Amino acid sequence: MPYLKLAGFEDVALIRRFDLRVNLISALVEQWCTVIHTFIMPCVECTITLEDVTIQLGNGEQNFTCLTLAWLRVNFKKLSSTATKHKVICAARAYIMQLIGGGVLMPNNTSNRVHLKYLPLLEDFSRAGSYSWGSIVLAILYHELCRATKHGMGHVSENWCEPNISHLPLNDRGFLWMSYSAPNIATLIPQWVHTEAHVWCINTPMLNFSTVEWNNDSRVMQKFGCRQFVPVEPQQFADVHDKTMRGKHTIDWNVEHQLYVALWNAWYEK
Template identity: 45%
Template structure:
């Protein structure tokens, strides 16, 4: 009877070891199929296996920043004329595009926090885990995923959090690190190779931005003057 339950997918009599194996397999599926899929095949890189050795320690990793690093890297790679595919968490890119580009979908153009304030029924169903480490949403720091190092400029997305957007800092240059791949680097310890970026990441709490929430998000004259000299005014009709 016990064997029949296990063959049918039942977990009533499953041991702790079996539950751990099932959890690891499911997490691997999420990593390889949703969070960090490979554009070239349907396999999961072995580099993620050690991260699942201790399931109690899994939540200590910043998975969100790692996913964003992979997506940014793929977006950069896809801009090359020879690129024919794209990997990374495309659901994140798609949801962002639908939310901020109304012509792609029939959604309202509102900052992220507004639906939570104006629609309590939506806020009620969002799990508290979604707000874990929310202090990372607006920082200026490198985001790292093994060989991948991308710089997250939180000062460029303040308006999406209903905050006044000031003149941003100049973009950080990560040099040749931006084009690093894993080919021919089997002996490389990425924790050592990227030590200086990891040190900056570890100091993330000191890199939080000034967040001034306001219902009036029109840019200041000083910002408009800066944008006119540094941006692309012709996108706004001249």
Template identity: 50%
Template sequence: MDSLIDSTNHISSSINEMVEYRALKGHIYSVGFQPDECLIPFLELVGFGSAALIRTFNLRYNLITTLVEQWRPKTHTFHLSCRECTITLEDVALQLGLPIDGNAVTGVSLISRPARICYDLLGRSPSEGNFQTLKFSWLKANFEYLPSTATELEVMQAARAYIMHLIGGVLMPDTHGSAVHLMYLPLLSNLHNTHSYSWGSAVLAILYRELCRTTDPSAVDIGGCLILLQSWDLY
């Protein structure tokens, strides 16, 4: 047995004892609509131009599950029969086009005045009460169509909404439902400064975390950027 595996907590050590094969379920929520042409310059400005072109394709969950079985949390690498390898920041930059240098992507886990920050940065709010996430259905309903008379401010607000959907739905989805945490929105307040954050590092860190978490035999679903994981493996 690989010395890097916890003999009781790693899925690869439990396969022979399992009654049924475990295929993980993934969490991915495609934006579902293409950004208006007016948004493209702002998406490129913040470093999300290439990521905005991602179209959800069929994820092969058997393949993803097999990769998890080969993942070693202690080294953050896949132990394959041919060699030991892993997904790098260079892979993230090449496949997703996200910035990998700059400030760490951190945010306040609890927003004290969520409605105010939504009005300031999105021009509207889903509620006047206390909330910490934005539902993808709300983002789509309010920002899918941009009026032809939209001002630059309204275009910027729509760009922020699209990026929020992209972050929570494709790049950094978690297992807590079809919504994105509000903590990312303040990082989009100044779109000219958003590119200074290392979004690629955040995407990779969350994917690493999910790979480590799902080596536990009791795990049934996996978050993170599964499109990156699958495309890295295939290509």
């Protein structure tokens, strides 16, 4: 569908669900450091980066703040071959909303609802295609990892320089960086994926409405084939890290987080 391509969701639509290794995820959560947003391994720090999100993707409140995925599926299940342009556009928006909330990009705790806050972003497909959806996905992933460690679903030692992850499988070199350079993988990656590679290893805030998470890719320069220098002190968020959208539906988050928006724009435009 041309509208999916225009909005930047053409490749995301090809993603399929797969079985998750819960034991491995739990082990990784235990090593997540909420201060520096990296997994602390015995030999190295590592993290999910914007490169990973780009290559992998190609890119519950009430009071009617959410749409159920079941409602979207029922009401936009079939599209007639004679459908008008307006109906095709509505169907494309409904499908993208399912990709966002249906366990593919940005699911909530129950994975059966998608928040209406994303719908206005799809009003203009050409504009939607210019948004950094990858950084939004990464911000949510970081936020969920921090929430998991905070609420006891994982444990990170206060002394994060001395982690204990003997139960995690590592290769004989200590750690295997997934650089996507293996011939059988590299041939599957379209060249356009690399057009925004200049933002993959920057230190910048990533925003998703109320959520602000810091991208500290300067701590994992080896992933990008660079020499690792001594990382700078991690950014501190004060009370921003715990802000939610609950009871704040009228807040303009672009204004509320204008400092972080400015920092993102400054890094992106370099």
